[in-house]
Amino acid sequence: MPASVVLLAGRTFTNISPTVIDDAETDGPQTVTITASAPGFAQGSTTVTVLDNDLHHFAIGSGDAQVFEQRTLILNQTSTVPFAISVVAKDIASNTLIGFTQAVALSAVSDLGLVVLSPTNTGMFQRGSWFGRVTVSNGDHMNVRIIAVETSSGRGGQSNPFRVYASLAQQLRILGAGIERSDVRLTFNSVTGRHYRLEAVLDLTGATWNVVVPKLTGLGGAMTVTNASRFSPPRQFYRVVLLALDGSPATSGIHRKKQVRTHH
Numbered sequence: 686m687p688a689s690v691v692l693l694a695g696r697t698f699t700n701i702s703p704t705v706i707d708d709a710e711t712d713g714p715q716t717v718t719i720t721a722s723a724p725g726f727a728q729g730s731t732t733v734t735v736l737d738n739d740l741h742h743f744a745i746g747s748g749d750a751q752v753f754e755q756r757t758l759i760l761n762q763t764s765t766v767p768f769a770i771s772v773v774a775k776d777i778a779s780n781t782l783i784g785f786t787q788a789v790a791l792s793a794v795s796d797l798g799l800v801v802l803s804p805t806n807t808g809m810f811q812r813g814s815w816f817g818r819v820t821v822s823n824g825d826h827m828n829v830r831i832i833a834v835e836t837s838s839g840r841g842g843q844s845n846p847f848r849v850y851a852s853l854a855q856q857l858r859i860l861g862a863g864i865e866r867s868d869v870r871l872t873f874n875s876v877t878g879r880h881y882r883l884e885a886v887l888d889l890t891g892a893t894w895n896v897v898v899p900k901l902t903g904l905g906g907a908m909t910v911t912n913a914s915r916f917s918p919p920r921q922f923y924r925v926v927l928l929a930l931d932g933s934p935a936t937s938g939i940h941r942k943k944q945v946r947t948h949h
């Protein structure tokens with residue numbers, strides 16, 4: 686910005702070209718006041734706003750934001766079914782950084798541990814936004830948050846929490862139960878990498894479920910678990926519980942139980 690300008694004789698105006706120096710601070714829009722004064726004249730001034738071009742965070746919402754240019758919540762989803770999201774680069778004041786173009790990393794977390802999300806990167810942003818379809822593929826999750834991170838700066842953002850339901854094929858279900866001598870064998874459908882626990886109880890009148898097998902890691906598809914030499918006639922109830930990564934029960938709602946009886 687020049688400290689002074691010369692107004693030629695007979696002219697009523699002149700042009701100046703201030704240079705805005707790019708910084709790396711995430712300080713948002715800055716207001717600049719330009720003042721002109723000369724002896725014998727009243728002072729004049731104007732204000733201009735210098736926009737920030739530094740990423741502060743990402744706003745992540747449903748893909749509908751593409752149409753309305755506003756953030757909308759991601760609703761509940763189903764595992765293996767793609768859904769549309771928007772990732773928008775923002776300055777500290779939540780203005781969209783229309784010059785932001787680079788692709789960023791995508792991932793997701795949940796209360797039940799690792800969420801398998803694809804793709805793991807966005808494509809290039811256009812006018813500060815990326816719209817695309819993503820898929821969670823490893824079954825039931827609660828409080829899923831999609832996370833976008835610009836790896837070079839570590840800045841990122843996450844979506845609202847939402848629920849992902851298991852697809853029909855991934856729903857925890859006991860497929861078969863049988864007794865061989867005193868061994869109880871249960872077969873259930875599993876999702877690769879998820880953790881399960883086998884529990885048993887003698888009656889369903891409120892007795893505490895006993896942990897039979899504390900941790901099973903899903904191999905994908907049907908899995909058989911054996912409770913060796915534990916069958917006590919005339920009947921027992923079994924259930925399979927989906928666990929969080931730390932081994933705690935996922936939820937009382939995510940389990941399936943089966944009654945096993947002797948036949949006489």
Ligand SMILES: [Ca+2]
Pocket residue numbers: 707708709710737738739
């Ligand atoms: Ca900058």
Ligand SMILES: [Ca+2]
Pocket residue numbers: 708709710711712713737738739
């Ligand atoms: Ca800046």
